[in-house]
Amino acid sequence: MAQDSTSPVKTTKALDDYVLLGRSGLRVSPLCLGTVTFGESWGVGANKEESKKVFDLYYEKGGNFFDTANFYNYGESERFLGDYVSDKRSDVVIATKYTINPNAMQADRRFNPNFGGNHRKSLVENLDASLKRLNMNYVDILYAHLFEYRTPIEEMMRSLDDVIRSGKALYVAVSDIPSWALSRANTFAELRGWSPFIGLQTRYNLLNRSLEYDLLPACAELDIGIIPWGVVAEGFLTGKHTRKSTANLKPESRSHKVANHSKVEKNWKILDEVIAVSKEIDRSPVQIATNWVLQKPGITSSLIGARTVSQLEENLKSLEFKLTPEHMKRLDDVSQPDDFPFPYSFTDQFDKYIGKNIQMPNKFASIAKTYNYGSLYN
Incomplete structure (x- = not known):
């Protein structure tokens, strides 16, 4: 009997169905575990015991791709992760980031203007500090966390190549960068024989598809793997929020991003469609939103985050099925950007x-x- 066109395709895809990241031979899981939730210094997140449970489940399921940054929970994220992988270092791919000044976020710390940015001193200082917190000799991937417009691209790429040659990082990648700068950076790297960016982290979800205009074709041309973040739009696409529950959210609250999303009527139409599809195929809105992203062209691995084991379990089920072409079209249509920009x-x-x-x-x-x-x- 032919399968119903509205029935999702069941798959056997799992965390250990590794994929190549960009123009490298590095094998990573199709879901990357973000560790911004490891630690409680920001007032949210999970303690060390609960974070360890999340780590263990992901690792036991075959996951090998972990993402952190120099300032997540004021360094707790890196310290927790370093402890968890201490006896598994060869089995995992660890990515961390520099650029954002961690001192600037703490009122009790002396502000050091050179501890932020993509310049050489910031890179050296922050990477050494990250390696100390992680308690390891090298990271697999080092990200420039964002393009900050002050450091010349040549300086950034040459400095990153020096780090590769020193052995403190094996690959370099970038997050949150305009396409022109990404293209120029990798062109410099190719011309000079430096290490190019192999991966890009960027926001991508049903509410924000701007990636598709320039960054996605640029990554295809340059053979850069894409690891999207924010796939559930800061929680808006989880289905836990309603028009009524968001009506009184304050811009200064912890849910300010959900509050901003809730002000746009089109976003509610997108969420309504996500919920409708989720009910039709008995999957959660989180799984629908994540599966949609995973099926889009150019996506290598999607970032996920979890404070609890149950949240991680829900995320991992995004690999158990594939949305049908009909469901993909419905979600594509309702989320179609209103503006097709010049040129x-x-x-x-x-x-x-x-x-x-x-x-x-x-x-x-x-x-x-x-x-x-x-x-x-x-």
């Missing part, structure tokens, strides 16, 4: 004179398929 909105009208009957390369599928680029001659 795509302009050049589209001329594509019929240039590319008629000539298929666009797959690496530009996010433009060609998502926006039906060149639709005037279809």
